[in-house]
Amino acid sequence: MASSMNRVFLMGNVTRDPELRYISNGTAVTEIGLAINDRRKSASGEWVEETTFVDVTLWGRTAEIAGEYVTKGSPLLVEGRLKLDTWEKDGKKNSKLRVVGDRMHLIGPKGGGRPEGGPSPAGNRSRGGRSDEFDQSGGYDTDPGMNSASAVGGSEDDIPF
Numbered sequence: 001m002a003s004s005m006n007r008v009f010l011m012g013n014v015t016r017d018p019e020l021r022y023i024s025n026g027t028a029v030t031e032i033g034l035a036i037n038d039r040r041k042s043a044s045g046e047w048v049e050e051t052t053f054v055d056v057t058l059w060g061r062t063a064e065i066a067g068e069y070v071t072k073g074s075p076l077l078v079e080g081r082l083k084l085d086t087w088e089k090d091g092k093k094n095s096k097l098r099v100v101g102d103r104m105h106l107i108g109p110k111g112g113g114r115p116e117g118g119p120s121p122a123g124n125r126s127r128g129g130r131s132d133e134f135d136q137s138g139g140y141d142t143d144p145g146m147n148s149a150s151a152v153g154g155s156e157d158d159i160p161f
Helices: 060-069
Strands: 008-014 028-041 047-059 075-089 092-106
Touching: 008 047, 028 060, 028 075, 047 060, 047 075, 060 092
Parallel strands: 047 092
Antiparallel strands: 008 028, 008 075, 028 047, 075 092
16 A cells, blocks of 8 residues: 655745734634746747745744744745645535645745844744744854845846735
8 A cells, every 4th residue: 555645845935924813722823825936948948937826824833933024025935735625605616725834944034034123033932932943043044145035046136026
């Protein structure tokens, strides 16, 4: 019998500010969108850009961290699993594939894309945040010259928002 694996790693730019909410049992949840850009040469030799938009659901402490430190345009790495949502509306069956994020890693300079002087997620760790919410270096690239756009393989002019 073959076993299965459902693991997704996505890196892209956040398409909207997260809206943190809490369900009835007190668990935090937020929905974010990621824009993942792909650039390749077409058969005619021209560069073609394609953007894929993916909805991501974050739960618990990861959702709270996203609500506090992630903003529209922030580069983000999300690790999670695919989930197919199905529902019926007006007699029509609908479905949508989404990612349930288990971990997220803030990418880029300190502040995760926040304006200069904004709060630093590194301070969150001293308040008891789980270290697996960020990568081993505190969730940030250690190269101070790297900006958010170059962290995902482009320039600031390539960011569509």
